Structure formats: C-alpha cells, structure tokens
Amino acid sequence: MTQRLSRRILLQTAGALAASGSFVRLARAQNAAFGGRLIVAADSEPKNLNPAMVASNGVFFIASKVIEPLAEASFEGQNGLVPRLALNWEGSDDGRSITFKLRDGVKWHDGEPFTSQDVAFSALKIWKPLQNLGRLVFANLEAVDTPDPTTAIFRFSKPTPLQLIRNALPVVSSVVPKHVYDGTDVASNPANLHPIGTGPFKFAEYKPGEYYRLTKNSVYWEKDRPKLDEIIFRILADRAAAGAALEAEEIQLAAFSAIPLGELDRMSKLPGIKVISRGYEGLTYQLVVEINHRRKELADVRVRRAIAHAINKQFVVDTIFLGYAAASTGPVPRHAAEFYEADVPTYAFNTARANALLDEAGYPLGADGTRFSLKLRPAPYFNETKQFGYYLRRALAAVGIDVQLVNADVAAHQKAVYTDHDFDLAVGPPVFRSDPAISTTILVQSGIPAGVPFSNQGSYKNDELDGIIAKAAETVDATARTQLYKQFQKIVATDLPMINVAEWGFITVARETVLNVSNNPRWAVSNWADTELRSS
Secondary structure, three states: OOOOOOHHHHHHHHHHHHHHOOOOOOOOOOOOOOOOEEEEEEOOOOOOOOOOOOOOHHHHHHHOOOOOOOEEEOOOOHHHEEEOOEEEEEEOOOOOEEEEEEOOOOEOOOOOEOOHHHHHHHHHHHHOOOOOOHHHHOOOEEEEEEEEOOEEEEEEOOOOOHHHHHHHHHHHOOOOOHHHHOOOOHHHOHHHOOOOOOOOEEEEEEEOOOEEEEEEOOOOOOOOOOOOOEEEEEEOOOHHHHHHHHHOOOOOEEOOOOOOHHHHHHHHOOOOEEEEOOOOOOOEEEEEEEEOOOOOOOOOHHHHHHHHHHOOHHHHHHHHOOOOOEEOOOOOOOOOOOOOOOOOOOOOOOHHHHHHHHHHOOOOOOOOOOOEEEEEEEOOOOHHHHHHHHHHHHHHHOOOEEEEEOOOOHHHHHHHHHHOOOOOEEEEOOEEOOOHHHHOHHHOOOOOOOOOOOOOOOOOOOHHHHHHHHHHHOOOOHHHHHHHHHHHHHHHHHHOOEEEEEEEOOOEEEEOOEEOOOOOOOHHHOOOOOOEEOOO
8 A cells, every 4th residue: 555655754854954944844744636745866966957058867857847948858749759848840941940939928937938039049158159968969050030039940051950959859958048147157157056947846945965946836838737836856865875765755756766776676566666667768878888099909990899799798787787778789779769770780798709809909818818908997977887897897807808997086087088088998878869969979970179078089080980970960851861870870880989788778766656757758857747746
C-alpha cells in the first residue's frame, strides 16, 4: 500500500531547510489531488541558472521549470516536438530563413508581455555568441526580423537545415526577457541566479547547500497548469543519502540516477516506490574513450583497434552499469532512430586479436610484459566513468599496455584534457542531443580551438570526415543530410578517432503518489507542468 507523505517528515524537512530563518512555511499536508509540494533530490548546485547561456542538464533540471524553450521534445508530437513558446516553425526552400509564429498572451513572471523581441534578443545576444551549444547551431545566424510581436524570422548567411534547428530547439532555444538583460553584462546579470521566465513555476529562493524553491505561476499561459504548488530541490549530493531520504519519505522523487544503481532492484520491490527508466531518450549519455592522436602509438589505427578489441563492452554494461546501459556501435546511439546506422565495423572483445594488431603495429611485448605506457584520465562526473577508468587499466594491461591512472576534480580534469592536452587516453561522457551537429561532430572535427570541453582535443584530423561534416551543415534536404551522417558514422567506426563503449540514459525513482513522470524524452529537464501529487 502506498504511504502518504507524512506531516511529521515534512516538518522535519522544514526544520532542516528553515534553519537559516529564510524559509519557515515548508510543511503543508499533501492531501489534495491537485496542488501540493514535490520534494526532489538534486545532486549539484549550478550557480548559473540561465539555460539560454549554459545549456546543460544540471541547469535545465531546475531552470526548465522557470524558463521555457520555443519547443519541447515529445514522444507523440510531429517530428518529436510539441510547441512551447513557438506555435509553429517553417523553413524557406533555400535554407536561409526560418519563420517562428509565437504564442500570444504570454507574460513574464514580472508581468511584462513576452514578444518576438525577447526571442530576437535571446538568439542574437545570448544563444549565438555565448551559449555552449548555440554557438554551433546558430553559427550562421545573422539577423532576426520581428515584423510583429508574435513573429520572429531567423535569417542565415548560409543555408541552414531546418532539420538541425528543429532538432535543437528543446536544447538551445530557452528564451529570457530582453527587458531584464538588455544593456547589461549578460554573464553577470543577477537574473542568472534568480531567473525570470514564462514557465509554470517561478523561482523563489536558493539556500546554498540546502535547497532551491520554485512556486506556482498562477497566471501560466497553459490552462489548469501547473498542477503543483511548489517544487523543492533538496541538495543531496550523496546517492546513498538520496536513497535513504526517498525510503524515509523525506523526498518524493530522485531523477538522473540519483539513487545508487545497486539499490534499484531492491527499491523496486518496496511498497509505494516505482523505478522508471523511460524519459531520458533525448538525453543519451555515451561512455567514450578519448584519444590523443599526438602520441605516435595512438596515431596508428591498428593500435586504436587493438584497444577497442581489448574492451569487453558487455562486461562494462553488466558490471559497471548493472545492465542499465547498452553497448555502443558508434557515435550515434540507437535511440536516435532518425540518424542511427547499424551497418558499421564493430570490434568484438578479443584479446588475441588485440595482441596481434599491436604486434603488427610494431609494439612487441618487452621482457617485463609491457609494450608501452599511457596516461589515462577518467572523467570525474559520474561514478561509472571513474569505475570504467579502473576497468580500462586492467583491460589494457591484459594486452601489454601499461596505464598510469590520473584522477582529478572537474576543473583540473577539464584543463588537463581540453586545454593542456596532458593525456593519452581520457574517459568522457558526452551527451547525444537529438542531432549529430549539436554535440557529436565536434568530438571528431578538426580545428577546434583549445579549451572547448567535450570536443576533439586529441588533434585527430580526417579530411573526408571534415568534408562530410561541413557539407551536412549546409544540406537543407533532410533525407540527404541524414545519409551524410550515416556516412559519418561508418568513417568514425572504421578509423576510431575515439572509441564508443556504452550508451545510457538515467533512472528515475519516485513515490507512487507522484503522477505524470517520464512522459517525454527529456522529462527530467522539461517543465513538469502536468506533474501532480495524488493523496493516498
């Protein structure tokens, strides 16, 4: 039988959060089918909550309830989208313009009207020059015409595929208010810490180390939404603590695999708790071995293929991810049905073949059983990436490659790999974001300046691959563009500029009283307008 979130637990939570005196009215009985407070685990504290500038899941997790994009991902919508601030969008035949018809009657949380001027400002002043992903997607955007308050016409200097812009909308098109940001230093504007949006929830409060609090937008443009009165993101960086809090009913939901994977089977059997893998199809993470091609040994494709053969992908899936992942075949995951190409070279786990390739490449085993040594830097973002680093060291030792494992915090890791190039191999977890041009081609494209995270900092260069990437960027016909990306996958899988090992989504664990969970491919980073609490 599902237990109701008790008043005692809510009062305990309120006491913890109100210790500073800044938040005194947290406890409220959850006895209505409509309304109530959802308490959620959050494992990080993004200091910038402006998704128009920082398009990352840590920011979206909180800010997507406050600041809205032009469109959101959908399981049922046309081309996998549903309208948000834009009602529809249409590209010109020559690929040089896209017209967005915007929703009328929408208001910002401070009462000002939302108009096409806000879209134009966000696109030209933030997405294109400042946003980590928008710099790529809107590289050729030169103007946004605003003939009336509900029309925004994007104009491009070169043909730009509607397919790309459409696929990118949920990720890159968060709109912020021009009247708040215009004439200010966008990067240091206070609204980055206290966002003002058009979404179903208003940003109310942030207590460092404790919680973020969002409250209901009572004049939200969508009828009868939101269904919750409040969302509390309680800071719980430790996965075990998040699991204990969920069992104790101190929180009602933990997304982004905030519960240890080893606990999921047990927790799925507990009364009142549900474990859900759906809702991350648009947020596929990829476990990738990044390769520094400046090393003579690694510049040889035979060595890269040997490393691929030395990795037992199924063991990684079963042991590190406990089955909550799938083995990868290349840079585009299976969930991306629009682009995925299955007919690519693969590298079955085969240490004999790996040893033969290394011998062929001219790196025989020495008297100490070692061929050469490599420096490996596992990304510190997830337990799984760190665990894979330990596994990879053992796997390569089995074929005579000595691995020096170097662990570091996030800042040091990113500097070493993406700025200083102080690595031979690195473990990275890039995210596939609906279209290869958004965050995937940059992993293998040459000419990326130093310091760009999650990009080709291994100095790999392939003129044919670069040509395909450049051609796809200006191919307006969606069918032809998709075929180019299928060629792209075949070249990457053949030449192995990086090694794709596994792909995974995340897991949501929630009390059964939380309804409308995981109902779109980016649910954890969508607006939760229809999420509700059922009393029991």
